[in-house]
Amino acid sequence: MPDCRIAPSLLSADFARLGDEVRSVVAAGADLIHFDVMDNHYVPNLSIGPLVCEAIRPHATVPIDVHLMVKPVDRIVPDFARAGAAIISFHPEASEHVDRTIGLIHDCGCKAGLVFNPATPLDWLDHVIDRLDLVLIMSVNPGFGGQSFIPQALPKLEAARARIDAASRRTGRRILLEIDGGVKIDNIAAIARAGADTFVAGSAIFGTPDYAATIARMRAELAAARGAS
Numbered sequence: 379m380p381d382c383r384i385a386p387s388l389l390s391a392d393f394a395r396l397g398d399e400v401r402s403v404v405a406a407g408a409d410l411i412h413f414d415v416m417d418n419h420y421v422p423n424l425s426i427g428p429l430v431c432e433a434i435r436p437h438a439t440v441p442i443d444v445h446l447m448v449k450p451v452d453r454i455v456p457d458f459a460r461a462g463a464a465i466i467s468f469h470p471e472a473s474e475h476v477d478r479t480i481g482l483i484h485d486c487g488c489k490a491g492l493v494f495n496p497a498t499p500l501d502w503l504d505h506v507i508d509r510l511d512l513v514l515i516m517s518v519n520p521g522f523g524g525q526s527f528i529p530q531a532l533p534k535l536e537a538a539r540a541r542i543d544a545a546s547r548r549t550g551r552r553i554l555l556e557i558d559g560g561v562k563i564d565n566i567a568a569i570a571r572a573g574a575d576t577f578v579a580g581s582a583i584f585g586t587p588d589y590a591a592t593i594a595r596m597r598a599e600l601a602a603a604r605g606a607s
């Protein structure tokens with residue numbers, strides 16, 4: 379996988395043509411497919427589940443990055459593993475036993491991520507960072523695509539980056555730092571400079587006519603941000 383990953387969020391895709399949309403965005407250079415699962419309980423919206431994940435799987439020749447916004451978490455984890463998820467991330471507030479849920483995701487053969495809402499402190503990492511494969515910082519409140527980036531996510535990314543680097547030095551393990559919400563061509567460089575290496579973008583990609591051109595412009599911004607650092 380490249381150093382910086384672009385993960386288009388299917389939430390903003392055309393649901394009537396989901397297989398085509400997945401193939402198009404992969405052909406356009408997506409590194410991951412971000413798959414948002416909303417339950418109208420943990421978040422006030424309802425989206426897609428394991429049956430849809432299984433249906434897009436043959437079209438997704440890159441890993442499927444499942445973002446669970448559901449409560450409870452554990453019941454649905456094995457279903458997504460069977461449906462082809464490579465990474466499964468969840469919100470600590472939605473699980474009764476965060477450490478147990480991480481273990482369950484690993485037992486199902488997937489990589490595990492923990493997601494931090496704008497008001498969720500990073501302190502959860504004190505106890506579980508050595509078992510995580512991905513940390514996801516929300517730069518919007520979860521539930522909807524097309525919201526504006528919350529700037530307080532930038533210092534939070536910096537703090538998460540410091541924790542991840544310290545953990546990686548200690549254990550040699552790789553942990554991805556993902557950002558989700560309001561990522562656009564014009565803010566992706568600042569987000570990268572704050573420490574993110576994996577970038578979810580829904581409306582910024584699917585809202586444009588030429589996915590490849592949009593992803594290429596994002597990569598150019600990322601390359602410039604790297605060059606400047």
Ligand code: DX5
Binds near residue numbers: 445520578
């Ligand atoms: C929000 C979802 C996001 C969303 C991002 O709850 O987790 O993945 O689709 O959409 P944009 O990029 O439009 O903010």
Ligand code: ZN
Binds near residue numbers: 412413414445558578
């Ligand atoms: Zn998401």
